[in-house]
Amino acid sequence: MKLQLHVWGPAFSLPSIEAQCLAAISYCSLALPKDSWELVASSDPSVSPTGELPALQNGSIWVSRFRNIVDYIRKYSNGEWDLDRDLDESDRADNTAFSSFVESRGQALIDLSLYVTSQNYYGNTSPAYGSLLQWPNQWILPPKLHSAAKTRTEHLGLSSLDLQAMEDQRQREHSAAVAAGHIPRNFIQQPRETVSGLLGRTSQQNHFRIDALTGEFFEPLEAMLGQKSSLLAASTPSSLDCVALGYLSLALIPDLTQPWLRDAMRAKAPRLSAYTERMRTSCFGETRIEAVHAFSPESAPPSSLPWRAPGRISVTAVGTTLLSTLADSTPFLSEIRRNNRLKQEVESVDSGLSPRERAAVSMYADASKKDMYVSVAAVVGGVAALVGYMFHAGLIAISSGEDEPEEEEEEFSDYLDSGEQPKVADFLSGL
């Protein structure tokens, strides 16, 4: 039984469009003998029960996330397939720290470059997803990933790179101004912003911020690399080199409409760029990787990665995807699903939690389910109160016949017209 590594499919002449997947691919290609594993570009996180890619499948066992995959491969091979075997304590510390540094800072930069910069997203990233995803995922997944990347980078204050959103905002403002009659329609000019324009002219601030971000990311890595052939002291690559390759190659290789990240990398870290090219050749092979190689491995050159064609998507899978997308975008249902996702994960026996922890987490899932019921109850209560008030204030009246309310109103308006106020005493005497 071969190990199967499920990843997001190839793009930008790299074997995957996602950094963690690239890291996992390079780790497998360096650590594992070539005939012991296969690479499947399934490009659909729902193939794995964990709902995440990259995922390593060994029969019925699924392991996801780079770190867990590395651990699993080490245990599976009894410590034989382990790139970090020879590291001493301080190297191990550097390995952990630099990996986490590359993952957190590198992810932010790649999000900004591939997703938030709208010219790159609409010109390069989105078409790349289109060519590697199957229907209906090509309509569902890219917008999801796009908005996830936007939320991840919100705190950096660079959302102005998202020209599409800015354009929409400006159009709203313009039409509001036109509607208010402040500006004659033909006085409004619509300058088209470009990232280079934004960076060069309109917003010096963005320029400084991007400069600071890329500097903070590349400089420590460049200094760490020094004149060595890998990032850590050892001469052979470690798992840190795989993580670094994953993120750096996505920064360096793609040929984007706005290549600010690649330019910054080449200018600030020339040795790191050369190292990335070198590592890329040794891990992913000499040839350019096309999306076709992943889907029909016969067409791929023999020296390349051990591709295996992903199974055709079945009707049931399509149905499930459509249903779950529908459920996820329905309020309340999505919360129920999210809580259940946590719970299932935990209650499955091989999740590696102690019984006490398992109990604690399922309790948490139950509690948040309760929270959700509370919010449902609050909404229902609120609506009931509103309807009650409307009855009370006479906005809605339940009428037995069509004409009754009209007549009543006529009478009432008659009173008003004649200026004659109904007296309480009259009513009482009539009772």
Place this chain on the structure above:
Amino acid sequence: MASGPNEGAQASNNLRSFFTVPLPIKRLFDKFPLTTYPANDLPQRSPSRRHDNQLFVFSDPTNARRGRPSYNPQCLKWQAYLKFVGIDFEITPSNNHASPTGALPFLLPAVPAAGASNAIPSHKLQKWAIEQVHCEEEQQLHLRFEVYAALIDSRIRNAWLYMLYLDSENFDAVARRLYVTPSTTNSLVRAALALELQQAARDELLKTSQYIDVADLEANAGDAFAALSALLGEDDHFFGRSDPGLFDASVFAYTHLILEEGMGWKQNRLAQLLREHTNLVQHRERLLRFF
């Protein structure tokens, strides 16, 4: 005798009565525009003793008077840093609503700078401290500073968020007592605030992964502690410094709160992981003497 046009008027009247604003609300809106208030002033009690720098942090009044550590890691980091570099300041208990940036800590300097706003937010505190006492900017001196700082800001912080806000026993025993109960006496507002805090923590964790994997968070924090322990080695302070600095303050902010008995943790897996590294525990005890 209802004629044609009259009937039409009747119907539109009926329709209008359906859409008209209820009288009490209409009366309220008739008073618009309401007064627009000027921006909030700084808290009243702040300028009373202005001969000293005032640092606004999450704390309770008794502990603040004694200058005890804050219970919020961000605040504690800057509180500790200012103490380490030798700047005198007073602690004022506060909350996010009081801050000009919406986040604590911030500092009101004794000698206001020439500028529009006097309050110094946390991301400018280091620059201010360097101007005041001419301490060194550690990021420039050590290659590994930013790299290991990422370890604290991502791995340890994520595990901390889970432990404080999402572990229900801890949330009731610690976060509710420290953040929710002091802010209001209204139980409805308390419930809403508690939900909001937990939701914010959950959203933060789900930003980087599809689901919250507790074992993964804890394992990552364990790795991070091991790496920090290796970095500290046999030294008294990080990077072999003779005096503690900003990096020591960032580590201390978490290690102190995790190991502090007074926090009243119900579940404390992070403390178990942390106690495996004696040098980090000793580091925390050494720095606690500053308070």
